[in-house]
Amino acid sequence: MTEDEPTREESAPPALSRRGLFGLAAGVGAAGLALGAGAGSAAGVAIGRSRAAEEASPVYPFTGTHQAGITTPMQDHLHFAAFDMMAGTTREDLRSLLRDWSYAAARMTQGLDVSATGAVGGSPEAPPDDTGEALGLPASGLTVTFGFGPTLFTADDGTDRYGLAALRPAGLAKLPAFLGDDLDPAASGGDLCIQACADDPQVAIHAIRNLSRIAFGRARLRWSQLGFGKTSKTSAAQATPRNLFGFKDGTANILSDDTQALADHVWVASADEPAWLAGGSYLVARKVAMLIETWDRVRLSEQQRIIGRDKSEGAPLSGGSETTAPDFDKKDAAGGLAIDARSHVHRAHPDVNDGIRILRRGYNYVDGNTDLGRLDAGLFFLSYQRSPVQFVTLQRALSTDLMNEYVRHIGSGVWAIPRGAKAGSYVGAELFT
Numbered sequence: 001m002t003e004d005e006p007t008r009e010e011s012a013p014p015a016l017s018r019r020g021l022f023g024l025a026a027g028v029g030a031a032g033l034a035l036g037a038g039a040g041s042a043a044g045v046a047i048g049r050s051r052a053a054e055e056a057s058p059v060y061p062f063t064g065t066h067q068a069g070i071t072t073p074m075q076d077h078l079h080f081a082a083f084d085m086m087a088g089t090t091r092e093d094l095r096s097l098l099r100d101w102s103y104a105a106a107r108m109t110q111g112l113d114v115s116a117t118g119a120v121g122g123s124p125e126a127p128p129d130d131t132g133e134a135l136g137l138p139a140s141g142l143t144v145t146f147g148f149g150p151t152l153f154t155a156d157d158g159t160d161r162y163g164l165a166a167l168r169p170a171g172l173a174k175l176p177a178f179l180g181d182d183l184d185p186a187a188s189g190g191d192l193c194i195q196a197c198a199d200d201p202q203v204a205i206h207a208i209r210n211l212s213r214i215a216f217g218r219a220r221l222r223w224s225q226l227g228f229g230k231t232s233k234t235s236a237a238q239a240t241p242r243n244l245f246g247f248k249d250g251t252a253n254i255l256s257d258d259t260q261a262l263a264d265h266v267w268v269a270s271a272d273e274p275a276w277l278a279g280g281s282y283l284v285a286r287k288v289a290m291l292i293e294t295w296d297r298v299r300l301s302e303q304q305r306i307i308g309r310d311k312s313e314g315a316p317l318s319g320g321s322e323t324t325a326p327d328f329d330k331k332d333a334a335g336g337l338a339i340d341a342r343s344h345v346h347r348a349h350p351d352v353n354d355g356i357r358i359l360r361r362g363y364n365y366v367d368g369n370t371d372l373g374r375l376d377a378g379l380f381f382l383s384y385q386r387s388p389v390q391f392v393t394l395q396r397a398l399s400t401d402l403m404n405e406y407v408r409h410i411g412s413g414v415w416a417i418p419r420g421a422k423a424g425s426y427v428g429a430e431l432f433t
């Protein structure tokens with residue numbers, strides 16, 4: 001066993017009872033992070049989940065070269081959470097947290113409770129290991145993706161809390177201020193982040209709730225965001241969804257089978273710096289409020305001019321179908337450009353941004369309503385890229401985007417996304433070797 005491979009006891013959440021640990025040792029936990037879909041199904045039935053429901057529900061492996069939840073076909077729901085390490089925690093606290101999180105995430109993605117005794121199999125005299133709201137629910141395509149923020153490596157006051165400052169990627173820094181930013185610190189930043197995506201919102205929420213509980217005493221929730229309705233697609237088999245402006249979103253995204261585009265634009269290469277991040281990526285999150293009521297008073301032709309595509313099919317205004325490449329030189333009947341040079345699609349297009357592309361993975365959100373009786377709604381923008389510079393370049397290009405009048409960026413964060421856990425190890429183990 002290498003230094004990085006957690007023993008079963010090391011992997012168990014500290015909150016587990018002794019009995020919970022025995023359960024892990026005797027049950028499917030013995031498979032550690034090598035849990036596969038098959039193991040998950042069998043054990044799921046053993047804890048009372050429906051075999052039929054499980055068979056219909058996708059199950060994605062937790063281990064692998066890349067973390068799941070990036071190129072995985074986009075699930076319908078999101079629960080995103082940012083965490084801060086607690087004052088006084090040590091390097092070993094961080095390491096044990098990453099082990100415990102990986103262990104629990106590996107189980108939950110296979111449709112299992114966080115431990116073998118889970119929600120109802122432990123002592124009636126102790127709080128259950130698992131909170132229980134996913135009992136009876138299948139894996140629902142759950143993916144759990146972990147990220148490390150700039151402040152994990154160097155705190156805001158410059159402190160190297162965990163001996164990681166030398167490993168900080170040069171490009172991992174708080175994003176620069178952009179024109180029109182109206183950022184709320186309560187929806188920005190975080191030492192760590194977890195993106196939980198699932199086809200059932202209860203399963204995504206169960207994952208964040210239990211990971212938050214496991215973090216007790218080591219990290220605490222800083223902010224979180226629920227998302228419903230994907231605003232992108234990551235697989236050719238998926239239909240293009242719509243955002244809250246009613247437009248198809250994700251048409252020109254990088255898809256999971258485009259290995260060349262993924263290598264060029266999404267995965268950190270082994271030749272890139274730092275070496276520990278090879279196979280990983282960078283995640284940018286932007287909470288973008290959309291002025292829905294204002295947008296809804298805009299005439300259709302103007303909405304289409306702002307986006308640069310038609311509302312019905314998502315075809316570029318230069319003509320063709322949804323998959324036709326936009327022609328930014330094409331003239332309309334009046335002699336003007338068919339696609340406005342300040343449309344969102346033109347400003348964000350690789351042709352005017354040195355070929356830059358990103359993998360978008362955002363979700364719609366509605367957080368109730370404002371004091372003015374308007375929907376507090378928008379797009380929780382998530383993008384994966386090989387370097388944060390890609391996002392920064394695009395966001396700067398969007399400073400003259402016609403869409404700006406209808407959106408406000410109110411939350412922001414950037415995290416390094418390590419490679420996927422190796423079987424028997426945990427996410428982020430490369431930081432501690």
Ligand code: HEM
Pocket residue numbers: 243245247248249250251252253286288289290307309344345348349350357358378379381391394395398407
């Ligand atoms: C509320 C905010 C946003 C909305 C409603 C929105 C909507 C859209 C729509 C409807 C499209 C056209 C269909 C498609 O190709 O997906 C699109 C494309 C795109 N958007 Fe956004 N977007 C938003 C924010 C952003 C941000 C913040 C970025 C990056 C900084 C971005 C980058 C892109 C890119 C790269 C494309 C594809 C351009 C192309 O290659 O044709 N978007 N967006």
